[in-house]
Amino acid sequence: MAQTTDPATANRVARRIAEDIAATPQQVAAAVDLLDGGATVPFVARYRKEATGGLDDTQLRRLADRLDYLRDLEARRAAILSGIAEQGKLTPDLEAKLKAADSKAVLEDLYLPFRPKRRTRAMIARENGLEPLLQAIRDDRRAEPAALARAFVTEAVPDADAALVGARDILAETLAEDAGLLGRLRDYLNREAVLTATVAKGQEEAGAKYSDYFAHTEPYAKTPGHRALAMLRGAREKILSLDIGPEPEAGLPRVQAMVRAAVPVQGDNAPGDRWLAAAADWTWRVKLSTTMTMDLLGDLRARAQDEAIEVFARNLKALLLAAPAGAKATMGLDPGIRTGVKVAVVDPTGKLLDTATVYPFQPRKDVQGTMAALSHLIAKHGVALIAIGNGTASRETEKLTADLLAGLPAATRPAKVVVSEAGASVYSASEAAAREFPDLDVSLRGAVSIARRLQDPLAELVKIDPKAIGVGQYQHDVDQHRLSRALDGVVEDAVNAVGVDLNTASAPLLAHVSGLGPALAEAVVAHRDTHGAFASRRALKDVPRLGPRAYEQCAGFLRIAGGAEPLDASAVHPEAYGLARRIVKACGRDLRSVMGDAAALSALDPEDFVTEDFGLPTVRDILAELAKPGRDPRPAFVTAKFADGVESITDLKPGMRLEGTVTNVAAFGAFVDIGVHQDGLVHVSQLADRFVKDPHEIVKPGDVVSVRVTEVDVPRKRIGLSMKREQSEGGAGRAAGPGGGRPDRGDGSRRGNGGGKPGGKPGGKPGPKQDSPGALGAALLDALKPR
Structure with a gap:
């Protein structure tokens, strides 16, 4: 994470991030200083609340992501300003626009005319002296452009038609590098464009699972991520062709008018105006429409990837924080x-x-x-x-x-x-x-x-690459670096939220503790194997290469049960042991008798213990921890009871009420294991008796739920389920599942998430604006399987 040293730039970055995460610039600046200084997100969220004003781990993760983007943006801004200045073309107006650019797209639009490029047709036309012809057409709209062009015929420009083509090339390049025009077009199309998918010639049979997108059109701005990724995958496999552009009847004339206005075309039907209008329309068709389509496709991909990564992260968090059955012989x-x-x-x-x-x-x-x-x-x-x-x-x-x-x-x-x-x-x-x-x-x-x-699901699952756990949505179609970073953050937050027993934890589990990492985790385990169990947190300082900074970061998240220091078994950080003892002393009893006595601690006024070093948030955290020392934030252990006699998909009948466990949650619904070797799908329209925008509002992986079988398709191994209380066949979810049995276990995938088509006809009318169950199938479901 490159640091920003310029104060003005740092302030600008802090203000932008503050808007994004609903915080103040002062909170952001404090968090940035801590993160730049080597602090981890869990440590800052738990033990530096006074500094950051109580930013939580979710806000801090978003802060870190935005910080990377904005620092890259600032570095690019500085490079562009320097490059244009070296060309001697940096005017005060351009400099102001570059400094005001709030995205990489706007910045690059402004840089387009100054970007070094290979010789273009417009460059050649300028070399051939045709720029005055374009200006002449603009200046005298009533003159025939062909007549004006004859004066520019030379050895390099054989006739008037060639001269007019050259003038058009100059105009097209000028329009294509007009940052204002590009911004207006992009803004309009972001709101009003339509996404169109068509089948490539001769690919109908090979791409049958994409058949619902063979002739598909929908508003670009409203395309959900899972459908976008399905179509993008179809395009990558050369089954589909995708296009993003204005709606033909109303949208196309609108964008053409925007391009003409940038010329500008005066609209009085003079010969020069007709030529300029035709040149502007040609520029849209040949240059600008392609540029806009590629930009919008890139934005669509980024938007869909953000959604897919968020879905994966939320599912992984739920899985990691699933209830442990406990320390029993198993x-x-x-x-x-x-x-x-x-x-x-x-x-x-x-x-x-x-x-x-x-x-x-x-x-x-x-x-x-x-x-x-x-x-x-x-x-x-x-x-x-x-x-x-x-x-x-x-x-x-x-x-x-x-x-x-x-x-x-x-x-x-x-x-x-x-x-x-x-x-x-x-x-x-x-x-x-x-x-x-x-x-x-x-x-x-x-x-x-x-x-x-x-x-203990957490202790075991941290040993596995999160991408192999199989709770993602199109995980192979997203930026793998960003996905890995997001999932690593989820694992780190989960491990530190629960806390780790220093004397029993494995090296892979310790590696995710704040401030440790793989090398120090191995050193801790080696020290434990050589010298025996750690008697106290302080003994961590004897581990080779574990210095003061690492100790500060990790100590509060490591637990030692039954040691001489009772606070070592809690989430109270060693730096605050003195404060904790002062709180206990106010109760008039010894530490061990007070720990766990919520009634005695609730009688204290937190304000009485605030000091210069420890503010009210830390005091409240310590009181809460003393009331329930070493509390595990995970829920109580429960498990689904599978129905007797229901062991395969052939045993299922519509109308059956069954209990099952949610195994995966996607944007379009939830998969539930009901004990028949084949997960069923509760489509988003079937999750509740009300409209559900996000399935995560209702369920998460690991939840035990009651479902009703709505559809069973044995040949295609699809099971449709509903969680609605009353019978409502109108929105029944189309059954889901693979066209063939269990995938190779070597890829780490779970069963029951493939097959079918990424679309199809809905089984009936869903609720208002509810995505139909028909918009599911193989391309969607197969995408959930890790490879």
Whole structure:
């Protein structure tokens, strides 16, 4: 992140960001200083509220993104000003316009006439002395342009027609470099343009999944991101041709009039005016329309990518902050048919205790041996939870497990839970897994991951590249650098929001703690392995290369349970321990007895503890933390109960009421696992009995929901679901799902998100302005799968 040293520029940047994030320039400037100084977003959001006026992590993430863009803009502005000044063409008026430009597009428009370029037709026409001809036509509109052109015939300009072509080229280049005209056209088209998609000749059969876009038109400004990305993908695959331009009947005359006005054409039908009008129209068709289309396509792509990245980030956050089942001995089952069910047992801390492979299904069908092996492992290790991966044979494995548990005493009977195995195979083959389990078969590592993610989803999922978890929308069609940065920020915020046990956390988990990173995380683990558990946060200072700045950033997010210092188990930062003890002293009791006593702490007035170093926000945070020390912000653990006898898509019937778990949320609806190896789709129009603009208003990944089956398409493996309370078939969602079974687990994708067409006819009338279920299908659903 390049820093801005010029005070005037820094102030301008701070003001722009303040408008974007609903803050003051002073708040922005303080946050920028902290971030530039090496502070992390979680640290600033949690422990520097006085400095920033309480900016939260969401505002700070947006601040950081905008800061990068605006600093790039300022650097580009400085380069353009310098370049034009070197040409000796920087006038006071132009300088003022360049300094006032508030976007890269406007800045580049102003720079166009001064940008070094290869020889153009207009340059050649000027060299041939034709610029005076254009001026003559403008000056004498009643003269015939052809008559004026004859005076400019030379060896290089063979006739009057050639002279007029050259004059037109000069006019076209002038208009194409007119920043004011470009800005007016762009503003108008941003509001009024239409996006048109047509099928490429001969691609109808190959591009059948894009058939709803073969002859598609919609307002550019209202095109939702998921449809935009579907069409852009179709264009990239050369199935579709896309165009963005004015609406033909009213819009085209409007933009033509705007271009003519820049000439200007006087409109009295004189010969010169007719020629200038024709030249202006030609310029729109040949030059400006192409420029505008490319600009607007770029803006559409950027807008759609922003939406897709936001959807992915929100889904990932919900998944990472899903409820943990807790520190209990857990058996992980990674279902398989021919290759067997992989079994791993871990202790309450996630340490691997035992493994096995059982073969209850064809071709071996060793049900008795499987029952015996699983019973032995449950009894041997005191298993309290059984995590069953939701892949192939998950329902068969769950039924087998239910039969096994029915024969065990109720007092020792473990609870079984079906969990998402998305990304488990990615972790299994990763370098981190190889280091942790060098002698363990890759397939068994997946069972370990499944068991651990039931105990603590956050601690396990941080080991996997977020893009492999499969909760994105068109994740492969967006800027991968921006996507990675956004997802890394989500992981960092989630880890630090929950806090990390310093003495049990893995290096991958510690790497996301504020101020550490992979290298220091490895150093912390190595120190812990060599010297034993950390007795206090202060002992972190003994870790090689972990200096004062890193300690300041990380200490508040690391927890030590049962240590000599009770505050080490809380989110109170060591720098504020003195203040915390002063608060406790006011209660007239010792620290351990006060921690957790919300009633005693609520009787205190926070204002009484404000000092020069610690303001009211920090005092309130400490009081809240003392009232509930080390509180976990994640919800209580719940799980869906799948219906007995409903194990495959053929068991489903319209009208069935089922319970399921939301696995993914996209702009067009939510996918729900109802236990049939195939996620169903609750279209946005079916999420509630009211209009829903954003599905995230209603559900998030991990939610347990009640759904009604509205449609079952067995051949295409599509399931339509509704969360509406009353029967409302008019807006029933078209069923969704892949045209073929489960994707290769090696790509980390979850099942049930492919197939169909990115469009189609709606199943009925949706609510007012509600996007129809027909605007879904393979291009949309396939885009949700990581590759």
